[in-house]
Amino acid sequence: MMMQFERRERPLDPVEKPRDTGGPKKPDTDTSRDKLLKRMRKVDPKQSERYRQRTGE
Amino acid sequence: MQRLFGLETEYGIIREDIEHSDPVVESMELVRCHHRPFRADWDYSGEDPKQDARGFRAKMLQQEQEEIEFEEKDRHRPFSFHEMKSDLMLGNGARFYNDHTHPEYSTPECTTLLSLIAHDRAGEHIVRTCARKRNEFLGVPDALQLYKNNTDFHGHSYGCHDNYLLPRHVPFSDLSTHLIPFLVTRQIFSGAGKVGVEEGNDFRQAGFQLSQRADFMEVEMSIDTMHERPILNTRDEPHADRERYRRLHLIIGDANMSEFATALKVGTTALILQVIERGLAPKAAALAAPVEAVRSVSRDISLKIPLRLADGRSISAVDHQRLYLESAQKAFPSSDTEAQWILEQWERTLNTLDADPMQLSDRLDWVAKKWLLEAFIDAEGTDWEDTRLTGLDLEYHNLDPERGLFLGLEMEGEMLRLITDEDILSAMENPPMDTRAGVRGLIVSKFLKDIHKIQWEKITFQGRFKKPVYLMDGLFESQAIQKEVERIRNCQTVEALLT
Numbered sequence: 001m002m003m004q005f006e007r008r009e010r011p012l013d014p015v016e017k018p019r020d021t022g023g024p025k026k027p028d029t030d031t032s033r034d035k036l037l038k039r040m041r042k043v044d045p046k047q048s049e050r051y052r053q054r055t056g057e
Numbered sequence: 058m059q060r061l062f063g064l065e066t067e068y069g070i071i072r073e074d075i076e077h078s079d080p081v082v083e084s085m086e087l088v089r090c091h092h093r094p095f096r097a098d099w100d101y102s103g104e105d106p107k108q109d110a111r112g113f114r115a116k117m118l119q120q121e122q123e124e125i126e127f128e129e130k131d132r133h134r135p136f137s138f139h140e141m142k143s144d145l146m147l148g149n150g151a152r153f154y155n156d157h158t159h160p161e162y163s164t165p166e167c168t169t170l171l172s173l174i175a176h177d178r179a180g181e182h183i184v185r186t187c188a189r190k191r192n193e194f195l196g197v198p199d200a201l202q203l204y205k206n207n208t209d210f211h212g213h214s215y216g217c218h219d220n221y222l223l224p225r226h227v228p229f230s231d232l233s234t235h236l237i238p239f240l241v242t243r244q245i246f247s248g249a250g251k252v253g254v255e256e257g258n259d260f261r262q263a264g265f266q267l268s269q270r271a272d273f274m275e276v277e278m279s280i281d282t283m284h285e286r287p288i289l290n291t292r293d294e295p296h297a298d299r300e301r302y303r304r305l306h307l308i309i310g311d312a313n314m315s316e317f318a319t320a321l322k323v324g325t326t327a328l329i330l331q332v333i334e335r336g337l338a339p340k341a342a343a344l345a346a347p348v349e350a351v352r353s354v355s356r357d358i359s360l361k362i363p364l365r366l367a368d369g370r371s372i373s374a375v376d377h378q379r380l381y382l383e384s385a386q387k388a389f390p391s392s393d394t395e396a397q398w399i400l401e402q403w404e405r406t407l408n409t410l411d412a413d414p415m416q417l418s419d420r421l422d423w424v425a426k427k428w429l430l431e432a433f434i435d436a437e438g439t440d441w442e443d444t445r446l447t448g449l450d451l452e453y454h455n456l457d458p459e460r461g462l463f464l465g466l467e468m469e470g471e472m473l474r475l476i477t478d479e480d481i482l483s484a485m486e487n488p489p490m491d492t493r494a495g496v497r498g499l500i501v502s503k504f505l506k507d508i509h510k511i512q513w514e515k516i517t518f519q520g521r522f523k524k525p526v527y528l529m530d531g532l533f534e535s536q537a538i539q540k541e542v543e544r545i546r547n548c549q550t551v552e553a554l555l556t
Contacts, residue, residue, distance in 0.1 A: 040432075047447075048210045051209050053071075055157070055284075
C-alpha cells in the first residue's frame, strides 16, 4: 500500500503553486464557494448549543 | 530502531433525534456496529496510567473521583465493564472502543507518515460506517452524528493523542526541557482552529483562535489527562519492554481533518524527538511562561505577537519554530525521503505563515476553517459575534459527508490530499506490515479462535497451550519483524507459533 513521497512531491509544494497573489486559490471560484455557503446555511443555528459532551482525555 | 508513531482519536458523539441520550450506551452501541471485528477480551494488564515518567507512581489521578461517580451511574446499566468498553482489536491492527464515553480509534503502530494518515482516515471511515449502521438500526436517518474535534464549546474537551516510541535511555528531563517549548508553538500549523474562548465551563464568543485544545492546557507537566491537562503528559505506559523503551504520549494536539496538517504535526515532532535524542536541540528556545504562551499563541491569529523567552529575549511563534527547524536541518543534512519532505514542508509552511497564512487554506485546518467562516461572514453581512459561527466550527468536523464542512471542501477538491481513497480502503483491512502491528494482525487473522485476550504488545492464547503468551514488547527492528512475519505465515498451528 505504501507510496513514495516522490509521487506527490510537486503538488505538496506551496511555493510552486500559482497562488501567490492573495487568497486561497480554488475556494475563490464561485461554484465551490456557493456550494460551501449552501452547506453552511443549512447548519442549525442552535447546533453548538445542543452539542454537549462528557470530558474525555 | 524504527521511527514509530500512532494516533488515538476520541470522537464527539450526539443523538440528534432525542433530547437526552446516554453517551456510554451510544458509544458502546456504535463500536458494536463494527461488522468484521476481532473480538476478544482486551487485556488491561498492560495499562498503568499512574506510572509517571519522572520516576514515581502517582497516588491518584485527579479524574478518579469523577470516574467513581461515573462508575456508580454505570452500575445501574445492564452491562458489564467489558461490555461497556467493547474493546476491539481490529484486523488492521487498530484498537476501537468506548473510552470515557467517546468512541476512540487508535491507529496501529506506523513507521511512515503516509501509512499513519491512511490509518487515521481509515478510522474515520470505520467510525462513519458504524454510525450509518447504527442509524439504520434506529430507523432514523442522521440520528447519530460524529465529530472529529476536541471541544463541545461548554468547557468539555476530549483528545487526539499523538504517540511516539523512544529509547528509554533518553532522559525524560531532556524531553521536558526541549519538547515543551516546541509543543507550545507547534499549533501554528497543527491547530484545527476554534471560534471563541473557553474558560472553565464558560464559553465566550471572542473571535477565532488557532487551536481547539489550547484553552484546556493548564500546567507544564502532569500525569493527568482529564483535569489540569499538561503540555507534556508524563504517563509512563510504554506498551513495550519498559527497560528499553518509552512511549511519549502527547495530549496537547488537536484532531486534524487535513492530511497535510496531520503529517506535519507528527512528522516535525518525530524529527525533533530524534534531534533531542542526539543532543542537538536548540539551546535558547526555552519560554519564560509556557502555559500562558500556549493560550497567547493560540489567540494570536496574526502570528506576530512576541513570545517571551526564558533568557529575556522575545521571538515570534514562527521564528520560534524556525529555531527547531534549523536544529533539525543540521541534524539531518542528508536524510531519508520522508525526513527530507518534512524539513522542506516545515520550512515552506513557516515562510508562508510569515508572509500570508491564508495561502495555506488548502492544507492547514485553522486556515481552511477561517476561510470558510470569513466567506460566511462576508456573504451574510455579519461579524465574528454571530453565534451561528460556533455551529459552523462544529460542523467543520462532522464526519457525515453530506454535512461536514471539511468534507465539503475536500469533495470540491479544495484540500490537499497526500493519499488516495484506495489507500484508506486498504488501511481499513490491512495492518502496516513493517511494524509489529503486521505481526499482530497476521496472528489475529490466522488464530482468532484460539486467542483468549489481547493488548498492544501481548497476545494470550487459550489455557490449553503450555506457554500461552506471545510477546511483541521488543519487536521494533525491521529485519526481525520481516523474519517473524515470514515465520508466522508458515505456522500452521498455535503450538508452532508459540515454539
